[in-house]
Amino acid sequence: MKIAKIEQFYPRKRMRLIKITTDTGIIGWGETTLEGKPRSTWGAVEELADYLIGKDPLTIEHHWQHIYRSAFFRGGNVLMSALSGIDQALWDISGKHFDVPAYQLMGGAVRNKIRVYAHWGIRDLSEKSLESARARLEKLQKQGGYKAFKTGPAGKWRAHEPPARIDQFVKCAYTMREWVGDDCEICFDFHGKMTPALAVEVCHEIKGMRPMFVEEPVPQENVDALKHVSDHVPFPIATGERLLSRWEFRQIFEKNAVAYIQPDGSHAGGISELKRIANMAEVYYMHIMPHCAIGPVAFSSCMQVDATVPNFLIQEQVDAGLGEDLLKEPWVVKDGHIDLPTKPGLGFELIPEEAEQNINTYEEELGGEHYYENDGSVADW
Numbered sequence: 587m588k589i590a591k592i593e594q595f596y597p598r599k600r601m602r603l604i605k606i607t608t609d610t611g612i613i614g615w616g617e618t619t620l621e622g623k624p625r626s627t628w629g630a631v632e633e634l635a636d637y638l639i640g641k642d643p644l645t646i647e648h649h650w651q652h653i654y655r656s657a658f659f660r661g662g663n664v665l666m667s668a669l670s671g672i673d674q675a676l677w678d679i680s681g682k683h684f685d686v687p688a689y690q691l692m693g694g695a696v697r698n699k700i701r702v703y704a705h706w707g708i709r710d711l712s713e714k715s716l717e718s719a720r721a722r723l724e725k726l727q728k729q730g731g732y733k734a735f736k737t738g739p740a741g742k743w744r745a746h747e748p749p750a751r752i753d754q755f756v757k758c759a760y761t762m763r764e765w766v767g768d769d770c771e772i773c774f775d776f777h778g779k780m781t782p783a784l785a786v787e788v789c790h791e792i793k794g795m796r797p798m799f800v801e802e803p804v805p806q807e808n809v810d811a812l813k814h815v816s817d818h819v820p821f822p823i824a825t826g827e828r829l830l831s832r833w834e835f836r837q838i839f840e841k842n843a844v845a846y847i848q849p850d851g852s853h854a855g856g857i858s859e860l861k862r863i864a865n866m867a868e869v870y871y872m873h874i875m876p877h878c879a880i881g882p883v884a885f886s887s888c889m890q891v892d893a894t895v896p897n898f899l900i901q902e903q904v905d906a907g908l909g910e911d912l913l914k915e916p917w918v919v920k921d922g923h924i925d926l927p928t929k930p931g932l933g934f935e936l937i938p939e940e941a942e943q944n945i946n947t948y949e950e951e952l953g954g955e956h957y958y959e960n961d962g963s964v965a966d967w
């Protein structure tokens with residue numbers, strides 16, 4: 587079997603897909619969505635396609651090594667996102683070739699369902715915001731039986747903020763706990779927009795509502811700053827959606843900088859690397875909660891690894907991940923879980939006329955609201 591054709595599509599906002607077709611007619615799908623750099627990743631895939639055409643798609647590890655190492659310059663979001671999508675598509679092809687789910691080729695499943703969390707939260711205490719938060723919570727509880735939710739402190743955060751600004755977020759957090767009760771998990775994504783000192787202060791204010799974790803309290807570049815926060819906060823801290831490959835997670839492990847890690851299946855190096863990062867984390871008693879804020883191909887890829895590693899805690903799931911209108915059979919959440927995928931490859935079939943189209947969403951894909959402080963300086967969003 588050889589790789590015959592590589593195509594790319596962008597069928598939805600924040601969704602870049604790669605389709606690899608073999609000379610035996612098997613098709614594998616991957617997702618290369620890189621928020622903010624869509625054309626760069628597209629170009630990287632075009633360059634890598636020249637290497638892949640005519641090659642055996644089943645030698646996944648060899649291709650991973652070639653793509654990662656052979657061009658001398660390694661890593662970076664653009665190359666790693668392109669590599670991730672290609673790796674996913676090759677696992678999809680392998681599973682379909684051997685007629686088993688991809689996780690079956692990685693030692694088999696260790697669980698029979700995948701626990702997920704939804705995005706839900708109270709943005710502010712205005713009547714309108716409370717009303718819409720209540721409506722979404724009821725929908726999530728009724729339709730999916732979710733028992734874990736994530737939100738974050740909305741808006742810009744300077745190096746320090748007055749009590750009124752902090753208290754507004756704290757009150758939202760405690761109101762959420764009241765609404766969902768003690769039988770649910772609530773977690774917060776600080777989106778890397780606080781200083782270590784402010785993050786510690788805010789975490790102390792919310793500790794009484796017992797969060798499951800706070801994610802990216804500070805940006806990703808400085809592991810010592812992250813560890814400082816972890817050491818001063820009495821509940822778990824998480825990070826990892828912007829870290830790429832085992833090498834960028836190494837310090838996190840060696841310094842015991844967090845409790846949980848959140849590698850992204852479409853950025854960190856695909857299914858192959860997600861599993862290796864998870865296996866490394868096991869040594870440090872860290873659990874994985876793969877990051878996935880994009881489409882159903884990336885989400886399905888994460889679930890293949892979630893199925894097979896013992897130190898899996900919970901999978902991030904945004905609405906788009908379920909594949910409504912893109913998958914022939916969208917993923918269904920019941921009691922806060924998705925049944926273990928059983929179909930060959932990554933476990934889904936895309937609707938060709940929906941998936942194989944290009945919608946011009948380039949402006950939307952540039953990523954990030956562009957935030958500025960009152961004095962015109964750049965703020966993190």
Ligand SMILES: [Mg+2]
Pocket residue numbers: 775777801802827
């Ligand atoms: Mg995040």
